[in-house]
Amino acid sequence: MSDSNQRTMSTRFRSYLPVVVDIETAGFNANTDALLEMAVVIPAMDESGQLVIQSSHREHVIPFEGANLDPAALKFNGIDPYHPFRLAIDEKEALRKLFAPVREAVKEQQCTRAILVGHNPAFDIGFMNAAVERTKFKRNPFHPFSTFDTATLGGLAYGQTVLAKAAKAADIAWDNEQAHSALYDAEQTAILFCKIVNQWDAFTQQA
Numbered sequence: 001m002s003d004s005n006q007r008t009m010s011t012r013f014r015s016y017l018p019v020v021v022d023i024e025t026a027g028f029n030a031n032t033d034a035l036l037e038m039a040v041v042i043p044a045m046d047e048s049g050q051l052v053i054q055s056s057h058r059e060h061v062i063p064f065e066g067a068n069l070d071p072a073a074l075k076f077n078g079i080d081p082y083h084p085f086r087l088a089i090d091e092k093e094a095l096r097k098l099f100a101p102v103r104e105a106v107k108e109q110q111c112t113r114a115i116l117v118g119h120n121p122a123f124d125i126g127f128m129n130a131a132v133e134r135t136k137f138k139r140n141p142f143h144p145f146s147t148f149d150t151a152t153l154g155g156l157a158y159g160q161t162v163l164a165k166a167a168k169a170a171d172i173a174w175d176n177e178q179a180h181s182a183l184y185d186a187e188q189t190a191i192l193f194c195k196i197v198n199q200w201d202a203f204t205q206q207a
Contacts, residue, residue, distance in 0.1 A: 015110040022186035027070035030130035034063035039182035041190040051194040058183040082132040092135035121147035
C-alpha cells in the first residue's frame with residue numbers, strides 16, 4: 001500500500017468512512033423496544049497515515065410512543081428513561097444531531113458514505129435503521145446493511161471477541177463502572193478498531 005493511499009481515508013476503505021456506533025436500548029427487539037442512548041465516534045487519518053479519533057458525539061433519547069421498556073435491560077444498562085437529568089430528546093432530533101457531523105466528515109474526508117463499525121454491529125444497525133424508518137428520516141449517511149465488526153477483528157487480532165477482553169488484550173484501559181454507556185463503549189470500540197487497522201497497515205508495509 002502506498003503512502004498516498006495510507007493518508008487518504010477515501011482510498012483506505014473503498015471510499016467508505018468507518019464510524020463507530022454504540023446504542024443502548026430497553027430490550028433486544030429493534031421494532032418494539034426503546035432506543036435510549038446513541039453515540040458515534042468519527043475517525044480520521046493523521047499526517048502519518050495512522051487512524052485516530054477525530055470526534056465523539058452522544059445523545060440521550062426519549063422512548064418513542066408505545067415503546068416497550070424491558071426491566072431486565074434497564075437494570076443491565078442502569079438507564080432511567082425518564083430521569084430529568086438525562087436531557088433526552090426525541091428520536092428524530094437525536095438522529096439529526098448525530099448524523100450531521102457524520103455527513104460533514106464524509107464530505108471532508110472525500111468519502112461517499114459512512115459505514116457502521118460496531119461490536120456485534122447487527123444489533124446497533126438494526127436499532128439505528130428501525131429508528132430511521134420510524135421517524136422517516138431522509139438523510140441517513142450510513143450504508144443500510146454493510147458493517148465492520150470489532151468482535152470479529154478482535155478475535156482475529158487478539159483471540160478475544162468480548163469487547164472488554166479484547167480491549168485488555170490490546171492494552172487498552174477498561175473501566176467496568178463506565179461500561180454500557182453508549183459513549184464509553186463507542187470510544188473504547190473506536191480505540192480498538194484504530195489500533196487493529198494501524199497494526200495491520202504497519203504489518204503490510206513490512207511484508
